[in-house]
Amino acid sequence: MIKKRLRLYLPILVLLFLGVFLLRGLWLDPKKLPSALIGKEAPAVVLPVLSFNGPEADAVQIADIQTLQSIDALKGQPWVLNVFASWCQACLVEHPHFIALAKQKKIKLVGLAYKDDLANTRRWLAQYGNPYDLILIDQQGQYGIELGVYGVPETFLMSANNTIIHKQVGPIPADYFDSMALPAIEASR
Amino acid sequence: MNVNDLNAAEKEQYKEVASELRCLVCQNQSLADSHASLAVDLKDKIAEQIRAGKTNEEIKSYMQDRYGEFVIYKPAYSMENAVLWLGPFVVLLIAVVLARKVGKGYKIPKDEMPPTMAGDSDWAEKLYDEARKREAKK
Numbered sequence: 001m002i003k004k005r006l007r008l009y010l011p012i013l014v015l016l017f018l019g020v021f022l023l024r025g026l027w028l029d030p031k032k033l034p035s036a037l038i039g040k041e042a043p044a045v046v047l048p049v050l051s052f053n054g055p056e057a058d059a060v061q062i063a064d065i066q067t068l069q070s071i072d073a074l075k076g077q078p079w080v081l082n083v084f085a086s087w088c089q090a091c092l093v094e095h096p097h098f099i100a101l102a103k104q105k106k107i108k109l110v111g112l113a114y115k116d117d118l119a120n121t122r123r124w125l126a127q128y129g130n131p132y133d134l135i136l137i138d139q140q141g142q143y144g145i146e147l148g149v150y151g152v153p154e155t156f157l158m159s160a161n162n163t164i165i166h167k168q169v170g171p172i173p174a175d176y177f178d179s180m181a182l183p184a185i186e187a188s189r
Numbered sequence: 190m191n192v193n194d195l196n197a198a199e200k201e202q203y204k205e206v207a208s209e210l211r212c213l214v215c216q217n218q219s220l221a222d223s224h225a226s227l228a229v230d231l232k233d234k235i236a237e238q239i240r241a242g243k244t245n246e247e248i249k250s251y252m253q254d255r256y257g258e259f260v261i262y263k264p265a266y267s268m269e270n271a272v273l274w275l276g277p278f279v280v281l282l283i284a285v286v287l288a289r290k291v292g293k294g295y296k297i298p299k300d301e302m303p304p305t306m307a308g309d310s311d312w313a314e315k316l317y318d319e320a321r322k323r324e325a326k327k
Binding site for chain 1: 213214226227230231234253254255256257258
């Protein structure tokens with residue numbers, strides 16, 4: 001008798017079990033991808049540096065390709081690589097946070113101008129402010145591929161020996177440095 | 190460098206690889222189907238590597254090293270996704286076991302049995318003969 005009752009409820013139990021799985025699926029974000037590069041060294045290449053010294057540089061238009069910066073040479077202290085572009089709307093969301101972070105001078109900020117027209121990059125920086133200590137150029141998106149970038153903005157945190165220790169896809173939060181960067185730096189020591 | 194610079198054999202390989210990789214921007218498309226800017230860049234990268242003589246596996250692991258296992262449409266078997274690979278077989282096994290268990294104890298009542306099962310083995314022949322006799326009488 002009890003056994004028969006149990007059999008009656010079995011389909012409902014199975015359904016509930018399935019329901020729990022499906023319910024969980026509602027809150028999973030399929031767009032959030034784990035970075036494959038965490039714990040690996042930042043791909044070492046040499047990139048051209050964007051010449052930008054404030055609003056007046058807009059007019060100067062120096063040949064940017066002449067100044068080069070090797071990623072390897074950035075070793076020595078933790079630094080942040082922010083992939084941005086003037087055509088990127090979400091970059092404006094995080095931009096004030098980078099400006100604030102730059103004022104605090106807590107960490108070296110490197111911008112990567114990703115698939116952007118350089119005149120536009122300059123105009124954008126002149127309009128909204130330049131938080132970066134150094135701006136590198138990736139006009140073809142080739143370094144982006146090496147880094148596994150699939151959308152802008154993306155923010156990589158490098159340790160003192162250039163290991164990628166954290167990656168933020170999409171705009172950084174206002175408390176990025178304290179809530180994400182600092183713990184990651186502590187953990188990598 | 191893009192797909193148009195490749196020769197016929199290389200193009201075949203290109204199609205194969207590009208259809209086995211996922212476009213990260215529009216996630217339900219393969220790289221081959223996608224025209225998103227990143228997909229175009231990645232496809233050019235594939236073309237470049239094919240020209241350089243890389244095998245399909247080498248190209249796929251190049252992408253996987255940078256973008257994670259997510260880019261591979263057919264992920265390798267691992268502990269994390271074992272449920273997905275083995276789950277269907279487990280369900281099938283349970284179904285077979287249940288079906289056998291349920292079927293075992295069941296006896297067909299005599300009045301529901303087909304006549305051949307109830308012991309009347311030449312039931313069909315008899316029916317046939319009867320029908321012929323009836324026809325002959327007419």
